[in-house]
Amino acid sequence: MKKYILYLFPLVFAACSNDKANENKTSENTLTARADTLLIKNDEATDLDTGSRFFLERAAYANMIQIESSNRIASKTTNNELKTYAEMLITDHKAVNTQLTQLAQSKGYELPSLLPDSKMQLIDKMDELKDEGRNEYYVRLMINEQQHAIDAFALGSRSEDKEINNFATGSLPKLKQHYQQVLKIDTALQVPKANQGDDPLKISNRNKQAG
Template identity: 35%
Template sequence: MRDTHYILAALCFTVVASCTSSENKSESGQKLASDTIVADTGISQISKSITLDSTDTKFLKNVAISNLTAIEFANKIIQLDAKSDLISLAKKLVSDHKAYQVSLENLAKKKGYQLPQTLPQTPIQNVKKLETYEKEDRNEYFLQSVIEEYQKTIDRFGQATTSKDADIAAFATLTKPKWEVTYGQSKKLEKELREQKTGQGNDPRQ
């Protein structure tokens, strides 16, 4: 009888231990999944050889997201029925920002950091809004979104030109004028579009 009790006790212990192990594995899996999401949409340090201050890491992260956002917006407007001059601008955005992203990634790796690989949900949703507008409003929304993104990023470049890190300061100083050129082109197209739309409708962003 005692042997039977011992066997039952051993079986109960084994079941409890198995359940605990499964729960731990599940929690571990959830943590890894969360870490992956953070790494995909954020910046992470992959080498501790150089530690940048928070201002510089935010700059790298935000410019990377701006590059990815511009590419997504441009690819989306190319897929839709946009004006020919907007298609030309969109193709330029794709080409330019892919090149900018490569340069930024090289800089980040030099400093021991991994840049965001995918966009956060907010810019993804903003790109999807393109599909909700009629043609003229869609064109205007595209230009306004690009201009807004450029305004923020050019300001970031301006601040980064005074970075204590010489490489980041040099990168910002070299790259800022390129963004300013495209910003000017986008503003010109938006002005022309607004003049054509005068009295025809409301601002699609309102």
């Protein structure tokens, strides 16, 4: 069965003329790794519109980054609320990813199996931080990535493909719930800083005004 890598965004390749054998081997390895981060279309696949293909790819990224980052924080944090939240994300996104994979396969597509380097770098940054710094970084990462996920699923909810449309539409409420929950956790993490001189959200000023 033939497979076609769908490049949804232009890629720029650089080549050098020295040592052709090593260059070709490196290029082949790079292309293989890059292919694993992209949506792949089989030769008998349904002809989906660009928005639907974009949704499948970005939804896969959303699941992978939230599962991987949540696994890391759950194994290290001592914050019980954050640990519970991370474990919930792992469970929910694994379930969504299973459904997404089945949906993509039914349309003749293979989802990305790896995250792009830019996404992995965001996750790996967590390993450089400790305790509260790592907790806060994870929460802010989830806020950002869940916004991206909601945008992607909103796009999917407008898909011309009925099954993709229904799946994305049905998944949105849970994603929005996750987002609201992480905003509350973010606020809870910031409150103790109000009296410690580290008040990036200016919580202490708001409290003074409220009083």
